[in-house]
Amino acid sequence: EVQLVESGGGLVQPGRSLKLSCLASGFIFSNYGMNWIRQAPGKGLEWVASISSSSSYTYYADRVKGRFTISRDNAKNTLSLQMTSLRSEDTALYYCTRVHTLDYWGQGVMVTVSS
Amino acid sequence: DIQMTQSPSVLSASVGDRVTLNCKASQNINKYLNWYQQNLGEAPKLLISNTNSLQTGIPSRFSGSGSGTDFTLTISSLQPEDFATYFCFQHDSWPGTFGSGTKLEIK
Numbered sequence: 338e339v340q341l342v343e344s345g346g347g348l349v350q351p352g353r354s355l356k357l358s359c360l361a362s363g364f365i366f367s368n369y370g371m372n373w374i375r376q377a378p379g380k381g382l383e384w385v386a387s388i389s390s391s392s393s394y395t396y397y398a399d400r401v402k403g404r405f406t407i408s409r410d411n412a413k414n415t416l417s418l419q420m421t422s423l424r425s426e427d428t429a430l431y432y433c434t435r436v437h438t439l440d441y442w443g444q445g446v447m448v449t450v451s452s
Numbered sequence: 453d454i455q456m457t458q459s460p461s462v463l464s465a466s467v468g469d470r471v472t473l474n475c476k477a478s479q480n481i482n483k484y485l486n487w488y489q490q491n492l493g494e495a496p497k498l499l500i501s502n503t504n505s506l507q508t509g510i511p512s513r514f515s516g517s518g519s520g521t522d523f524t525l526t527i528s529s530l531q532p533e534d535f536a537t538y539f540c541f542q543h544d545s546w547p548g549t550f551g552s553g554t555k556l557e558i559k
Contacts, residue, residue: 440498
């Protein structure tokens with residue numbers, strides 16, 4: 338059974354950093370591209386970042402480019418999102434998802450940016 | 453980016469009803485449209501991929517249709533567990549984009 342379990346969320350002040358992780362199981366992690374998707378309270382879903390299976394390709398939404406870094410450790414079946422210079426508008430539930438067709442999702446981890 | 457518009461935003465229905473949810477793309481997305489079900493506090497679940505491919509384990513009362521810019525998700529006979537939020541997602545164009553969702557509630 339495919340499982341994606343996010344962690345690392347919480348309350349952080351504007352301008353600070355936070356790192357999210359996603360532990361994958363139930364499939365060969367190194368074979369799949371992965372993504373972070375987010376949903377702000379009361380808002381729609383937004384694609385944040387993607388990484389190819391071997392980390393050779395990454396993509397970022399314009400709103401996070403230069404502030405967020407997606408990475409992965411295939412030996413540890415872990416996807417990460419390093420978030421810096423956080424803003425109030427980054428407050429959202431962050432989901433780890435598999436492949437560009439988003440066939441599996443984690444339950445999400447909440448990030449709240451507030452002073 | 454391609455804009456995805458879902459309608460209605462809220463749909464009230466009863467157990468046993470047949471319901472249709474709509475999703476419209478701002479440009480041609482061919483067949484690359486997925487439907488997801490999301491219950492409060494749970495991970496979204498993929499129901500249908502590429503317009504009409506029912507995922508393993510999803511009941512046959514769910515079906516999808518459409519092409520180009522207009523797509524529908526039909527639930528032939530609503531069951532109590534179907535009352536949830538449904539959203540569409542296009543993956544024809546990078547990055548994929550999402551509809552705003554339809555909340556299916558009990559009448």
